[in-house]
Structures are given as structure tokens and as C-alpha cells.
Amino acid sequence: MINWIWFLLLAGGIGLAAYNNGAPLVTDAILEAAADAITLVIGLLGLISFWSGLMEIVERAGLTALLARALRPLTTRLFPEVPPDHSAMGAIILSISANLLGIGNAATPLGIKAMERLDELNPKPGTATDAMCTFVALTTSSLTIIPITVIALRATAGSQEPTRIIAPTLVATALSTLAAITADWSWRRLSSRGQ
Numbered sequence: 739m740i741n742w743i744w745f746l747l748l749a750g751g752i753g754l755a756a757y758n759n760g761a762p763l764v765t766d767a768i769l770e771a772a773a774d775a776i777t778l779v780i781g782l783l784g785l786i787s788f789w790s791g792l793m794e795i796v797e798r799a800g801l802t803a804l805l806a807r808a809l810r811p812l813t814t815r816l817f818p819e820v821p822p823d824h825s826a827m828g829a830i831i832l833s834i835s836a837n838l839l840g841i842g843n844a845a846t847p848l849g850i851k852a853m854e855r856l857d858e859l860n861p862k863p864g865t866a867t868d869a870m871c872t873f874v875a876l877t878t879s880s881l882t883i884i885p886i887t888v889i890a891l892r893a894t895a896g897s898q899e900p901t902r903i904i905a906p907t908l909v910a911t912a913l914s915t916l917a918a919i920t921a922d923w924s925w926r927r928l929s930s931r932g933q
Contacts, residue, residue, distance in 0.1 A: 781894040782887065796832070809834075816876070816919070817869045819859070826855035830873055837877060840885035840907070849877050872922050879918035882911040 755764045809831055810822050820826050829852035836845035856870050857863055866874075885907045892900035 778891070778894060782890055816872055819867065820856070820869050821859075824855070824859065826852060826859060826869075829855045833873075833877060834881075837880045838883050840882040840887055840889070845877065845880075849873075868926060871925075872919075875918040875922045876915065879914040880911055881915040882907050 752761075752764055755761055813820075813827060813831065814822055817827065817830065820830070829848065833845050833848040833852045836848050852873060853870060856867065856873065859869070860867050885903055888903050888907065889900045892903060
């Protein structure tokens, strides 16, 4: 349905522009936006490749286990049904680490891997467990200490102070993560009472 809505919006805009003799303006805007998109992607490619590679090295070097042990008091409270030494916990921590560093593009494949590992523990594969729901809530709220991708976007756009976004991002994402954890915890309590 959403595809049809987008199609109708785009077709309507292009049709209206053609009716008002604005087709050259639409063509120019499309070409300019495409050029801007390519510039942006090339600018971010190196940054995302670096962090994705670094996360892969961290996982292969076994540093995930060390990080998992350091974060064990927090993760065992958030994910009580996941064994602390299971590979799912390491994948969760890697994904959360990528979000903390503000590299959401690197966090996406890590999040998918974490969900696959969590599904290994799932007694009903294909149905979301409490741990899966908590993980989705955490990654969606995405506590971010250093928003690397946003800083790179601001630098690419010519910002004089691209790092000025750090404090507001930290406050906003801390509040969103607190809200996500509270909602997840509340929902679990309500669900357990209903059973």
C-alpha cells in the first residue's frame, strides 16, 4: 500500500510540473539530488567500511567475550533469558556498541546477526521472544555517545562545528533509551499478569 502512495505522490508531482511547464525544473532537481546522493554515499563509504571492518576484527579476535563480561551486569538484567556466555549475548553487545558509537549502518548487520542468534534460543522459531523485543527496543532507541555518522554528514555538508551535535544527541538518545527500557519492562509486567 505504501508503495502505491509514494507512486501516486511522485506521479502527481511530476504530472503537475509537466502541466505547469515545469518539467525541466523537475529534471534538474532529480539530477542535482542524484549528484548530491552520490557525493554523500562516497563520503560515508570510507567511514562505514572502517567501522564495519573494526567490528568484524573485534568479533574474530574474541574481544566480544571480554566486552560481554564487562557489560554482563547490565546485559543479564536486560536479557535474563539469554545465557551470558552464549554467542547471542556477544552479538547483542556488538550491535549495542555500534549504536553507542553512532554508526547505525554498521549496527544493522550486527543487529540481524544478534536476532539470528537469539532465534537459536527460541523455543518457537519465528515468534518474537522477550529478549528479541527488548533488543529491538534498545536498538531502535539507540543510545548514542558519539554520533559518528551524523558528524560525518555535518562535515560533508560543510558545517563549521560538526561535533556540536554530540551533547544534544547524547541527551536525546539517553531519554529515548530510558523510555524504551521502561516501556519494555512495563509491557513484560503487564503480560506476565495476564497469563
